Amino acid sequence: xxxxxxxxxxxxxxxxxxxxxxxxxxxxxxxxxxxxxxxxxxxxxxxxxxxxxxxxxxxxxxxxxxxxxxxx
Numbered sequence: 001x002x003x004x005x006x007x008x009x010x011x012x013x014x015x016x017x018x019x020x021x022x023x024x025x026x027x028x029x030x031x032x033x034x035x036x037x038x039x040x041x042x043x044x045x046x047x048x049x050x051x052x053x054x055x056x057x058x059x060x061x062x063x064x065x066x067x068x069x070x071x072x
Contacts, residue, residue, distance in 0.1 A: 014026060038046065055061070062070075 014023065017023060041049070
């Protein structure tokens with residue numbers, strides 16, 4: 001079954017369903033799946049990631065092997 005067929009079948013199920021609890025659960029699930037993980041991070045986590053990207057862009061990096069030695 002292709003994705004378009006699946007979407008249409010899901011839409012049909014939702015449209016035919018009169019159970020408000022079911023509709024709310026589907027709605028909550030869809031909203032949760034569409035969240036951007038970035039907004040779920042703390043400001044300090046966002047800052048660290050931005051700094052890491054900036055460091056990479058400036059050529060500051062370490063090899064994977066070096067990293068493993070550092071954390072072992």
